[in-house]
Amino acid sequence: xxxxxxxxxxxxxxxxxxxxxxxxxxxxxxxxxxxxxxxxxxxxxxxxxxxxxxxxxxxxxxxxxxxxxxxxxxxxxxxxxxxxxxxxxxxxxxxxxxxxxxxxxxxxxxxxxxxxxxxxxxxxxxxxxxxxxxxxxxxxxxxxxxxxxxxxxxxxxxxxxxxxxxxxxxxxxxxxxxxxxxxxxxxxxxxxxxxxxxxxxxxxxxxxxxxxxxxxxxxxxxxxxxxxxxxxxxxxxxxxxxxxxxxxxxxxxxxxxxxxxxxxxxxxxxxxxxxxxxxxxxxxxxxxxxxxxxxxxxxxxxxxxxxxxxxxxxxxxxxxxxxxxxxxxxxxxxxxxxxxxxxxxxxxxxxxxxxxxxxxx
Numbered sequence: 001x002x003x004x005x006x007x008x009x010x011x012x013x014x015x016x017x018x019x020x021x022x023x024x025x026x027x028x029x030x031x032x033x034x035x036x037x038x039x040x041x042x043x044x045x046x047x048x049x050x051x052x053x054x055x056x057x058x059x060x061x062x063x064x065x066x067x068x069x070x071x072x073x074x075x076x077x078x079x080x081x082x083x084x085x086x087x088x089x090x091x092x093x094x095x096x097x098x099x100x101x102x103x104x105x106x107x108x109x110x111x112x113x114x115x116x117x118x119x120x121x122x123x124x125x126x127x128x129x130x131x132x133x134x135x136x137x138x139x140x141x142x143x144x145x146x147x148x149x150x151x152x153x154x155x156x157x158x159x160x161x162x163x164x165x166x167x168x169x170x171x172x173x174x175x176x177x178x179x180x181x182x183x184x185x186x187x188x189x190x191x192x193x194x195x196x197x198x199x200x201x202x203x204x205x206x207x208x209x210x211x212x213x214x215x216x217x218x219x220x221x222x223x224x225x226x227x228x229x230x231x232x233x234x235x236x237x238x239x240x241x242x243x244x245x246x247x248x249x250x251x252x253x254x255x256x257x258x259x260x261x262x263x264x265x266x267x268x269x270x271x272x273x274x275x276x277x278x279x280x281x282x283x284x285x286x287x288x289x290x291x292x293x294x295x296x297x298x299x300x301x302x303x304x305x306x307x308x309x310x311x312x313x314x315x316x317x318x319x320x321x322x323x324x325x326x327x328x329x330x331x332x333x334x335x336x337x338x339x340x341x342x343x344x345x346x347x348x349x350x351x352x353x354x355x356x357x358x359x360x361x
Contacts, residue, residue, distance in 0.1 A: 019361030022095035024051040024086050027104035028071045030212070031126055031155075034350035035103055036070060044354065046361060050093050051086040055106070058082065060089040083112075090121070097361045099152075101353055102127045111137070117144035117151060124152035124356040126349055131156060131236070132229025135243040138236055152356025157230045158323050159186065159343050160352025166339060167237055170329055177238035179328040179336075180296040184230045186321035186344020187214040187221040188292040192306075193318055197284065201276045202269035213321060213344060217262040222252040222272075224292070224304045231294040231302055234325075240300045250305025252276070252292075283308040291315040314338060321345065 023039075025032055032052075039047055051060045052070060057078030059065060067073055079085075090098045100116055102109055102125040110129035114137075117123055130137050131153060145151050157163050167177065183189045190213050194204050208214050214221045228247045235242050251258075252272070257265055276290075283290050288308040293315060296302045309316050315324055323343025326336040342348055 018046050019097050020095040021047045021097040021099060021357060021361045022050050022090055022093035023047050023099050023101055023357065024053075024090050025049065025101045025103065026053050026086075026109060027102065027106075028052055028054045028074060029103070030346045031349050031353070032103035033071055034346035035101065035353050038350055038354045040068075043358070047357065048093060048095055050089045053081055053083075053086060054078070055104075056081060058086060060086060087121075097122065099124055099149075099357055099360055101125070101357065103350075103353065105129065107133070113151070114140040114144035117141075117148035120149055122149040122152070122360050124155075124353055124360075126155035126353060128156045128226070128229040128233060132232045133244060135241065138232075150360060152353070152359065153233070154356050155349050155352035157184070157233055158325065158339070158341075159345060159349045160355070161323060161325070161339055161341050161343065163234065163325050163339050164237060166337070167234060167327065170327075170331075170337075171238060175329045175331045177235075177240075177296075177327060177329055178298045178333070180231070180234060180238075180294070180325070181336075182294060182325040183291060183315050183318060183323055184227045184294045184325070184343070185221060185292060186323060186342065187218075188227070189318055189323060189343060190321045192290050192292055193320065193322075195276070195280065195290070197277065197280050200270065200273045202273050205269055205272070212346075217265065219253050219258070219262075219265060223258075224249045224251050227292065227294050227304045228302075231296060231304060235296050235300070235302060240296070242300060242302060246300070247302040247304060250303075252306065279306065287311065289316050291318075314340075 038044055039049055049065050054074055057074055058081050059074050059078045064073055099122040104127055107129040110127045113123050113130050130141055154160055154164060187208060190208055191204055195201055205218055209218055220226060228249045231247060232242055232244060257268060280290055288310050290306055291309050293307045294304045318324055321342055321344040322340055324340045326338050328336040
């Protein structure tokens with residue numbers, strides 16, 4: 001009995017061509033500037049910048065956009081802001097994927113994310129004002145995501161650490177978040193990792209500001225509101241429908257310093273020293289240290305503020321601007337899943353933006 005053997009030719013599969021991506025960048029500050037630098041790298045060769053804008057001016061001329069000194073040219077030669085013109089430039093480009101990158105902290109711009117998504121644009125952002133703001137805004141965002149474009153928000157929490165992606169994957173697999181705890185602010189992590197009572201807190205704060213670890217007005221960090229927004233984003237992604245008024249936020253800024261100008265606040269930083277020195281000494285006497293923690297329990301109670309932790313606590317062993325997220329879930333119950341790493345810096349934040357953009361195509 002004879003057998004006929006057929007020759008089978010096996011050829012390696014050829015990866016499908018990646019889609020071209022047209023980009024409008026809103027915000028050319030520290031993070032936006034770092035994003036522009038990444039657009040000049042080989043990994044971004046599929047991306048076409050068709051518009052860029054700061055808070056006052058914009059540019060959509062291809063020659064200008066290709067300039068290495070775009071940020072400076074934008075200030076000198078840009079035209080007046082007109083979002084409709086930027087979106088027209090995006091529409092006119094041949095790329096299959098069209099994305100708006102919001103590298104600002106503007107509440108006004110964030111309020112437009114849902115509309116852009118509903119109109120079919122993709123949005124990639126480091127802006128926490130919508131997802132971490134009022135609950136109706138969060139719900140509008142979810143409705144727009146279901147009906148429109150994709151929303152890249154990796155840069156909103158942890159400066160690109162894989163926190164949101166991990167949390168979503170766990171929930172997609174049927175796991176449930178029980179508790180969440182951690183240090184969500186790179187600037188506050190740095191300050192309290194350094195603060196040992198040997199130097200006034202105000203001196204450390206000035207140093208951190210000079211190094212770019214804090215916002216130009218440090219009250220944006222010290223108030224705890226930024227940490228609260230990150231906690232809300234995580235909690236809402238885990239299924240907790242929390243309003244922003246349901247997070248207890250304990251500010252480090254004394255009442256007398258909250259409503260004055262930035263310049264006046266910076267001149268009065270020493271007023272922070274005595275209260276924090278007293279808290280530090282009390283913690284030290286009990287063998288503990290101070291850390292600015294965010295916490296969410298199983299009943300949805302959320303708190304952000306300065307907390308004493310023992311020396312063997314994970315948050316007591318952080319370094320530099322490290323963020324730390326400890327997730328206890330139904331499956332990670334005996335020991336929490338901990339995600340830790342640098343949680344501040346324009347380069348890592350811009351990289352998170354770029355990663356979300358590339359994932360669209």
